[in-house]
Amino acid sequence: MPKIVDHVARREAIVECTWRLIARNGFDATGMRDVAAEMGLAHGAISHYFASKDALLLASYEHVFRRTDLRFERRGSGLTGIAALRVLAEEMMPLGDEQRLEARVVLPFWERCLVSEDFAAVHAAGIGAVLDRFGQFLTEAVAAGQARANLDVQRAARGLLSLVTGMQILAVLNGAEYTAPVLIGLLDDYVRDEVGAAVPPRG
Amino acid sequence: MPKIVDHVARREAIVECTWRLIARNGFDATGMRDVAAEMGLAHGAISHYFASKDALLLASYEHVFRRTDLRFERRGSGLTGIAALRVLAEEMMPLGDEQRLEARVVLPFWERCLVSEDFAAVHAAGIGAVLDRFGQFLTEAVAAGQARANLDVQRAARGLLSLVTGMQILAVLNGAEYTAPVLIGLLDDYVRDEVGAAVPPRG
Numbered sequence: 001m002p003k004i005v006d007h008v009a010r011r012e013a014i015v016e017c018t019w020r021l022i023a024r025n026g027f028d029a030t031g032m033r034d035v036a037a038e039m040g041l042a043h044g045a046i047s048h049y050f051a052s053k054d055a056l057l058l059a060s061y062e063h064v065f066r067r068t069d070l071r072f073e074r075r076g077s078g079l080t081g082i083a084a085l086r087v088l089a090e091e092m093m094p095l096g097d098e099q100r101l102e103a104r105v106v107l108p109f110w111e112r113c114l115v116s117e118d119f120a121a122v123h124a125a126g127i128g129a130v131l132d133r134f135g136q137f138l139t140e141a142v143a144a145g146q147a148r149a150n151l152d153v154q155r156a157a158r159g160l161l162s163l164v165t166g167m168q169i170l171a172v173l174n175g176a177e178y179t180a181p182v183l184i185g186l187l188d189d190y191v192r193d194e195v196g197a198a199v200p201p202r203g
Numbered sequence: 204m205p206k207i208v209d210h211v212a213r214r215e216a217i218v219e220c221t222w223r224l225i226a227r228n229g230f231d232a233t234g235m236r237d238v239a240a241e242m243g244l245a246h247g248a249i250s251h252y253f254a255s256k257d258a259l260l261l262a263s264y265e266h267v268f269r270r271t272d273l274r275f276e277r278r279g280s281g282l283t284g285i286a287a288l289r290v291l292a293e294e295m296m297p298l299g300d301e302q303r304l305e306a307r308v309v310l311p312f313w314e315r316c317l318v319s320e321d322f323a324a325v326h327a328a329g330i331g332a333v334l335d336r337f338g339q340f341l342t343e344a345v346a347a348g349q350a351r352a353n354l355d356v357q358r359a360a361r362g363l364l365s366l367v368t369g370m371q372i373l374a375v376l377n378g379a380e381y382t383a384p385v386l387i388g389l390l391d392d393y394v395r396d397e398v399g400a401a402v403p404p405r406g
Contacts, residue, residue: 025318026314026317026318027314028318029318104317107310107313107314107317108314108317110310110314110372110376111229111230111310111311111313111314113376114229114307114310114311114375114376115228115229115231115232120376123376123377124376124377127373127376127377127380128380131380155385155388155389155392158373158380158381158385158389159366159389159392159393161369161373162366162369162370162373162381162389163362163365163366163369164369165368165369165372165373166364166365166366166367166368166369166370167365167369169313169368169372170330170361170364170365170368172317173313173316173317173323173326173327173330174326174327174330177330177331177334177361178361178365182358182361185358186358186361186362186365189358189362189397190362193396193397194392194396194397
């Protein structure tokens with residue numbers, strides 16, 4: 001295997017291992033040594049790829065963000081309007097075990113954003129991209145007559161993001177109350193009552 | 204001053220100082236030494252009141268929770284139904300500088316809940332209390348004809364909490380996008396479209 005590929009693959013494996021360790025044990029309990037031990041690498045092997053624990057967390061968060069994108073591309077590519085909106089929202093919602101694990105990485109990341117401009121900038125860019133996408137799908141929905149004609153697209157996008165962001169915490173910390181059917185029901189309510197769209201049957 | 208009062212007052216002052224330091228500098232950068240230094244106390248003075256940094260964070264979080272309660276009592280005592288619901292939701296929303304500071308303490312607390320059963324238990328109790336209150340006000344609203352007659356009260360309470368919880372993050376990390384008027388607008392949308400109530404003018 002050429003060295004460049006090896007490097008990229010190894011870096012990816014480190015990030016994959018890291019976010020799962022963070023999800024399992026928490027951020028504070030996940031050091032570069034723990035990642036090395038989990039992967040059977042020598043101490044210090046990780047620092048060849050990531051200069052600091054913060055760099056590693058940042059990469060883990062971006063990885064989790066990309067996983068959502070990949071799931072959306074798989075289920076939602078080619079969709080537009082309300083159908084696309086629902087798929088993207090659902091992939092961001094902690095409905096399954098994997099998404100709940102992802103949400104556990106997002107929490108320490110948010111905390112980091114409070115004190116690090118690097119983290120805050122990555123977060124702001126990610127949030128901007130999600131709002132743009134929600135806005136695009138809502139605009140398509142209005143044009144296609146799937147949403148109310150006078151919908152305030154930006155406002156609806158912001159509301160949906162706030163609802164889904166809350167779910168990312170509540171489903172992880174209060175899973176008995178915020179089960180997957182409850183989360184889907186809240187999304188249905190939003191799509192029907194705020195966007196004015198017909199609630200499609202579960203795909 | 205009797206010793207017992209002195210003890211209680213000192214403990215309260217420590218907690219008040221702690222949450223403000225956490226809000227300003229982050230949780231990781233706030234140690235018991237920093238709190239002692241800020242208060243002009245001897246090193247080790249804090250450990251007389253709090254056995255660990257976690258105990259101090261727990262107390263700070265409970266303090267922030269109580270501040271919300273006190274504000275609600277001040278503005279909302281005697282209110283019922285939709286009026287009470289709005290005041291409680293508004294006091295939980297990061298509309299002002301003080302509430303934004305409070306939200307900065309809530310984030311590291313949530314992160315702690317992922318790895319500590321003590322923290323998770325406090326969070327679950329707090330969330331349960333908020334859902335009960337939202338539920339009570341919504342039930343009053345239905346009985347008074349202020350909300351739609353067939354409202355699913357539990358579902359509406361969960362949705363409102365998810366929306367407000369999302370706001371606590373987004374207003375702190377994406378304040379340019381989630382300004383106070385935007386947050387109020389999203390609450391209005393929810394109260395009108397999900398609860399079926401008339402949106403009252405801003406008080």
